[in-house]
Amino acid sequence: MELPYIINIQRYSIHDGDGIRTTVFFKGCGLSCLWCHNPESQSYSRDVMYSREKCSSCGKCIEICPHKAIHFEDEVPVTDREICQKCETCLDWCLNNARDIVGKQYTINELMREIEKDRMFYEESKGGVTLSGGEVMSQNMEYIVALLKKLKKSGINVNIDTCGFAPLDNFKAVLPYADMFLYDVKHLDSDTHKKFTGQGNELILSNLKAISDMGAKINIRIPVIDGVNADDKSMGDIIDYLKKNINVYRVNLLPYHNTGSHKYEKLGRDYLDEQLKVPSDERMEQLKAMFISNGFPDVKIGG
Ligand code: SF4
Ligand code: SF4
Structure with missing residues (x-):
């Protein structure tokens, strides 16, 4: 079986779902968001x-x-x-x-051994493992599903952190094993989405609706970027869409920061951040209030 590349196995993570988690960052993603904090995760090779x-x-x-x-x-x-x-x-x-x-390859048994090291923390904190990236849903799904089966058999809670840009069949394949999806929503206007991420949003939104209809537990995560989607219209469109279409468990509003910009230099790339601005604390609180007033009960600023 072809092994995917992993860029990092991060222990004691408290921002990728409930409790203390081990987050596995897979390498390779179909989007190329201008604000990506992990540009080394975008290509599928080392x-x-x-x-x-x-x-x-x-x-x-x-x-x-x-x-x-x-x-x-x-x-x-x-x-x-x-x-x-x-x-x-x-x-x-x-x-x-x-x-x-x-970019390092792990057999499933090797990866399980890394994950099992922190089992005590998962049990005490009601945490578990988060499969992230890059984009976990666009990896070799034979590997991902086999890994998920082992995690389930071991009684470890699993979150899937996804940008949603992957075939629907991949989502169907992981649905029986995923305890929760951390699902990114960036912009409702497809042209704007394409301008900032390299791809339109049609597939992402149709996958989101499909897994919601199939009963998935969904934690929506919205990167909030002044100059992209922090305005009333953009965020209002997202709220309207979610209210009408998606069964939302929780919303995380993730304020943009440019701490990953130094990594672009390390990769010999330019960081094209001219239009990206950090939203103020006041604006983040306003957006949180917008979501709560629209009936979303669990809204958090940050991960
Ligand atoms: S720069 Fe040259 S030596 Fe270094 S990894 Fe590439 S081919 Fe090998
Ligand atoms: S030139 Fe820089 S990167 Fe190359 S071997 Fe010397 S210290 Fe290392």
């Missing part, structure tokens, strides 16, 4: 990361790379990602640990 602040510009990586994938630009070793074969030779030779590769 990525070379480079930390400018650790680099002494010694040039050893350029000298040693067997594929001649690195060259200097203003004393910065720039990796040509088309040429790089991810052979890891440069990692071994960089004495400053300025180079890294993200």
